[in-house]
Amino acid sequence: MASILPASNRRMRPDKNTYEGKRSVYVKNPYLDAMDEDILYHLDLGTKTHNLPAMFGDFVCVGGSPNRMKAFAQFMHKELQLEGDGEGIEDICAGTDRYCMFKTGPVLSISHGMGIPSISIMLHELIKLLHHARCCDVTIIRIGTSGGIGIAPGSVVITDIAVDSFFKPRFEQVILDNVVTRSTELDKELATDLLNCSREIPNFPTLIGHTMCTYDFYEGQGHLDGALCSFSREKKLDYLKRAYKAGVRNIEMESTVFAAMCGLCGLRAAVVCVTLLDRLESDQINLSHDVLVEYQQRPQLLISNFIKKQLGLCGQMS
Ligand SMILES: O=P(O)(O)O[C@@H]1C[C@H](O)[C@@H](CO)O1
Numbered sequence: 457m458a459s460i461l462p463a464s465n466r467r468m469r470p471d472k473n474t475y476e477g478k479r480s481v482y483v484k485n486p487y488l489d490a491m492d493e494d495i496l497y498h499l500d501l502g503t504k505t506h507n508l509p510a511m512f513g514d515f516v517c518v519g520g521s522p523n524r525m526k527a528f529a530q531f532m533h534k535e536l537q538l539e540g541d542g543e544g545i546e547d548i549c550a551g552t553d554r555y556c557m558f559k560t561g562p563v564l565s566i567s568h569g570m571g572i573p574s575i576s577i578m579l580h581e582l583i584k585l586l587h588h589a590r591c592c593d594v595t596i597i598r599i600g601t602s603g604g605i606g607i608a609p610g611s612v613v614i615t616d617i618a619v620d621s622f623f624k625p626r627f628e629q630v631i632l633d634n635v636v637t638r639s640t641e642l643d644k645e646l647a648t649d650l651l652n653c654s655r656e657i658p659n660f661p662t663l664i665g666h667t668m669c670t671y672d673f674y675e676g677q678g679h680l681d682g683a684l685c686s687f688s689r690e691k692k693l694d695y696l697k698r699a700y701k702a703g704v705r706n707i708e709m710e711s712t713v714f715a716a717m718c719g720l721c722g723l724r725a726a727v728v729c730v731t732l733l734d735r736l737e738s739d740q741i742n743l744s745h746d747v748l749v750e751y752q753q754r755p756q757l758l759i760s761n762f763i764k765k766q767l768g769l770c771g772q773m774s
């Protein structure tokens with residue numbers, strides 16, 4: 457778990473990235489050390505203007521929508537039985553409308569928008585913040601929505617490995633004019649712990665599977681209902697069935713870069729997404745508002761129970 461002690465209270469080894477017995481957050485950028493101040497433009501935070509060690513906690517949860525991540529922060533406030541009703545919880549990134557960030561006890565809740573470029577910018581700045589704040593043993597979980605393949609809508613998929621549109625466990629980052637391929641493995645032990653935790657929640661369909669991450673919601677995921685569609689229903693179904701055969705159980709738009717960046721920077725990471733529909737059956741998400749809200753709360757409930765267990769509050773599981 458990440459320590460929230462100020463950096464000066466902890467013992468650092470000669471290797472600057474390693475605290476005694478702890479796994480620290482790495483940044484792999486030789487230029488950062490030489491910077492007098494680091495301004496995290498999209499989060500509206502900075503090393504000179506904010507007391508970063510005081511702001512960060514043990515768990516970081518990220519998801520696309522600002523409202524969902526605010527609701528999650530308020531839910532955690534209640535679940536952790538913190539003082540007050542949590543209604544007036546403040547957005548730490550209120551100075552920007554790109555992302556929002558809330559802190560409830562040891563849990564940081566941050567929105568990342570839709571798609572790889574959006575989450576990637578947020579992760580660069582978040583990881584630098586965790587590094588500047590000298591956080592150790594950080595657990596980061598993406599709680600999102602997705603389209604399922606061959607599983608009942610409402611199922612929660614815990615990702616074992618994120619794959620690209622070719623079902624390959626890789627993230628290809630274009631750096632200058634080179635393509636650099638990065639691994640998209642996630643923490644297996646964390647995924648198993650989450651699955652075990654899900655088994656304690658009644659009527660909570662959960663499975664571990666591969667998650668396919670695409671660059672586009674419509675054509676990229678084989679939707680027949682976009683403004684453009686240049687393939688047949690048969691081609692779509694053939695593609696999704698091949699994905700299923702390759703072990704893919706859901707599709708979303710952030711997991712490969714999330715797994716790659718967190719893995720490279722020493723963060724214990726998981727992806728937990730509810731499925732809103734079975735893509736072998738349909739393309740349109742036509743759930744009622746209430747069902748949609750209830751489905752979106754499922755990853756939140758699982759993560760809340762997991763965090764409470766980690767904190768030794770397991771007698772108070774929802
Ligand atoms: O975290 P969310 O639910 O936003 O993730 C999925 C993937 C895309 O960002 C978006 C598409 O509707 O939902």
Ligand SMILES: O=c1cc[nH]c(=O)[nH]1
Pocket residue numbers: 601602603604673677707708709732
């Ligand atoms: O089908 C879906 C549903 C949610 N999010 C996705 O990326 N795809």
